[in-house]
Amino acid sequence: MRTSxxxxxxxxxxxxxxxxxxxxxEPAAPKASEEPAALTCEDxxxxxxxxxxxxxxxxGVAPTIDVPAPVxxxxxxxxxxxxxxxxxxQPGDVVNFDVTILNGxxxxxxxxxxxxxxxxxxxxxxxxxxxxxxxxxLECVNEGSRIVSVVAPEDGFGSEGSPDGAVAAGDSxxxxxxxxxxxxxxxxxxxxxxxxxxxxxxxxxEGVPTVTIPETDPxxxxxxxxxxQGDGEVVQEGDTVTVQYQGVNWRTGEVFDQSWGRxxxxxxxxxxxxxxxxxxxxxxxxxxVLAVLPPSEGYGEAGQPSAGIEGTDTLVFVVDxxxxxx
Numbered sequence: 001m002r003t004s005x006x007x008x009x010x011x012x013x014x015x016x017x018x019x020x021x022x023x024x025x026e027p028a029a030p031k032a033s034e035e036p037a038a039l040t041c042e043d044x045x046x047x048x049x050x051x052x053x054x055x056x057x058x059x060g061v062a063p064t065i066d067v068p069a070p071v072x073x074x075x076x077x078x079x080x081x082x083x084x085x086x087x088x089x090q091p092g093d094v095v096n097f098d099v100t101i102l103n104g105x106x107x108x109x110x111x112x113x114x115x116x117x118x119x120x121x122x123x124x125x126x127x128x129x130x131x132x133x134x135x136x137x138l139e140c141v142n143e144g145s146r147i148v149s150v151v152a153p154e155d156g157f158g159s160e161g162s163p164d165g166a167v168a169a170g171d172s173x174x175x176x177x178x179x180x181x182x183x184x185x186x187x188x189x190x191x192x193x194x195x196x197x198x199x200x201x202x203x204x205x206e207g208v209p210t211v212t213i214p215e216t217d218p219x220x221x222x223x224x225x226x227x228x229q230g231d232g233e234v235v236q237e238g239d240t241v242t243v244q245y246q247g248v249n250w251r252t253g254e255v256f257d258q259s260w261g262r263x264x265x266x267x268x269x270x271x272x273x274x275x276x277x278x279x280x281x282x283x284x285x286x287x288x289v290l291a292v293l294p295p296s297e298g299y300g301e302a303g304q305p306s307a308g309i310e311g312t313d314t315l316v317f318v319v320d321x322x323x324x325x326x
Contacts, residue, residue: 041139051079067107080146092125097120097121099113104172125139147177185244197214239324292314
């Protein structure tokens with residue numbers, strides 16, 4: 001049975017403030033000071049082991065891979081099978097990609113994306129958030145490249161193996177990745193006229209929003225408005241989305257949580273508070289969405305005391321939809 005890619009590659013999660021679930025199950029929020037571990041490209045060399053892996057097929061199509069299993073390396077090796085002509089992917093970029101991951105010991109495929117020409121998986125090229133072997137595979141190649149790597153255990157799942165057991169302790173990985181493209185850091189859609197009576201959103205030169213709350217009582221029902229209309233893939237329920245977001249408390253006018261300052265973040269639409277999910281599902285990639293959440297669409301009567309959110313607080317989110325995958 002193949003494992004979903006997020007289970008295999010994620011090393012950290014989105015801020016706990018927008019996620020649902022019991023407090024004991026919430027992941028720790030990434031700190032704003034987190035930066036990509038490598039600020040310059042690492043020189044991941046080739047080698048005889050990665051050269052022994054034979055890969056055939058066109059870019060964007062699920063590859064045929066011949067692994068002379070078992071294969072294992074003490075240091076990760078990488079080679080470019082198809083050289084792309086786009087921009088070079090840098091640490092900190094968010095990248096859309098297709099990928100096939102195999103267990104180097106057995107040669108079996110343990111995870112594979114859809115290769116559907118849309119709805120891509122995306123990650124930030126940052127090995128504080130994703131396994132180092134996948135970051136080493138994707139960093140510092142051109143968009144449009146197909147890369148083959150054999151990943152050492154220390155850059156994969158080390159002496160513990162993957163949480164679901166698909167990769168055992170000490171196993172190397174074989175990764176074949178198609179680097180589709182760099183994801184914009186802000187919503188790139190066409191501006192839409194604001195809705196009268198809703199919070200006013202102004203953007204600085206970097207796209208960071210400032211929200212001004214109306215001097216009125218908050219609405220009793222969920223309100224959604226599109227501030228920029230994108231023309232990309234439409235988010236479906238259950239997708240894993242990559243976004244920039246900011247949350248503001250209507251009562252105080254203060255920001256209680258945001259991705260700005262720590263980088264775009266990814267999570268499933270089913271893993272966030274109801275009103276946030278409603279803002280995402282049906283939105284096209286490239287859109288910016290404004291959502292006003294009454295308590296029932298946010299944290300309910302319990303609120304979120306750690307963020308200063310009371311059980312009667314209405315919340316405002318500005319969300320840039322950057323990518324979606326399934």
